[in-house]
């Protein structure tokens with residue numbers, strides 16, 4: 001609700017700005033900005049370079065800061081920029097500074113300035129920007145720290161000299177958002193939420209009675225330090241939640257928060273020097289959820305161990321367990337791992353997916369025509385090995401289960417050997433490998449064939465034994481589904497062939513290799529059209545005229561996506577359905593380069609990079625994400641050509 005109100009407020013202000021004929025901040029500036037002036041002065045840029053960059057800027061359809069363009073033209077590196085800024089302190093308002101650096105637009109700055117004026121009491125510009133989602137606090141802090149050379153600190157009350165803390169009053173710390181850290185010679189290092197505000201620095205110097213060296217910290221960590229100081233004063237060092245009851249609540253709330261956030265796969269509980277940090281893994285990326293006082297660590301671990309129905313174990317040993325958690329009438333299964341670290345136990349909880357969350361085949365993100373080839377050439381045929389490859393976290397297990405779900409019909413008997421079983425599906429015989437009770441992979445595979453299955457699922461091919469077993473089962477008429485750790489489809493195929501199994505048999509047994517990766521999706525709530533830069537084109541190895549018909553996009557960050565610009569994920573696929581020329585090549589033992597050429601010429605295989613590139617060109621993911629996650633082996637084909645091969 002709160003987020004909505006904010007957007008609405010900005011919405012109305014935007015209206016007023018439109019009807020306002022006063023020149024905006026950007027229009028007022030006739031020069032190129034103070035930072036660029038400085039760079040010219042110190043000889044890092046020439047006027048000609050700036051003029052050229054400015055011409056490039058005027059030709060772009062989307063707004064882009066001049067400094068950004070200068071960097072893209074390779075006139076300047078981030079390192080040079082930082083060095084120049086640190087060596088030549090500029091007196092420039094924080095807002096203009098951010099506009100010039102391209103962290104916010106001049107239009108957004110005008111909005112923030114107006115919003116700030118309306119506030120009583122007025123807050124700092126940086127705070128207003130953070131409050132209105134124009135910039136994330138961490139980013140703001142990181143940029144200031146990097147660019148201006150302010151040391152980034154996290155004030156830790158337990159490590160600060162108590163005499164130093166007594167120099168100032170808590171009310172002063174609160175009023176100017178600062179916190180003393182330590183002495184350095186005749187000066188004192190003080191953490192500020194806004195180290196660029198001279199009023200705060202003067203106030204701190206007066207309060208501490210000595211000159212200060214400003215450092216930067218998040219407002220959150222300063223507030224936390226102040227709160228801890230207050231608390232320590234009041235009740236010694238006793239902190240909340242010592243009773244079993246409140247720990248029960250803490251654990252429950254933590255798990256419910258994770259389940260309800262929908263895209264959370266893991267909860268990480270890390271012991272830190274002064275606090276217990278709880279992070280959630282969302283869409284594959286860890287983010288801070290909450291901090292708790294260290295004093296609850298032991299009670300929290302005990303509570304989780306009780307939930308795992310285990311005895312309270314020795315904290316110096318690694319161990320694990322499972323929790324069944326009731327939530328909204330459903331049972332949720334959570335796998336818990338306790339890892340003994342030098343600071344205490346690190347606990348990771350993996351939220352296991354429920355059957356209702358299993359994706360059907362048309363939801364896994366495979367393009368229409370590829371899916372058609374995959375089904376017709378492999379999945380719906382009676383025998384053959386289907387290998388799903390990718391590194392850990394590439395979503396291959398999700399795809400494996402979607403295939404199982406598709407094949408789970410009255411006519412099929414499906415049997416699995418998995419380590420561990422990640423989803424429990426009705427109607428199929430799943431076996432979890434457990435070496436502790438001598439339920440080994442070898443044993444299970446031997447017994448599988450006697451169960452008269454149509455489909456055999458081997459969780460993962462890890463060695464010659466399981467590879468050989470998969471091939472054997474396929475040659476005796478079974479359909480075998482398995483996953484394999486490999487970069488792309490062709491290297492997966494070649495790795496299998498190098499596993500000391502008969503090449504001819506393997507070539508006849510394998511029907512398909514599908515490689516995949518997960519890419520973050522552009523957040524639909526804050527997506528904006530994105531224009532490719534010359535650098536994007538160069539990095540992808542494309543020409544501008546290959547892009548006809550493409551519509552790239554990028555999220556600018558909002559509360560729905562936790563200001564990352566991304567929400568949820570989509571898979572990129574490279575599906576190789578083996579044909580005779582490819583099989584012949586494999587048996588002859590040709591090089592991976594030759595196999596790749598044969599695949600491209602004789603199958604309709606689209607590479608991982610091309611599939612990702614196509615998804616970016618449809619605005620589903622971004623160019624950055626494609627370049628970050630996908631291996632680039634050769635120049636992608638044109639958008640039109642890919643559209644023909646992939647379909648929508």
Ligand SMILES: [Zn+2]
Pocket residue numbers: 523524525526527555556557558559560561562563565566
């Ligand atoms: Zn968003």
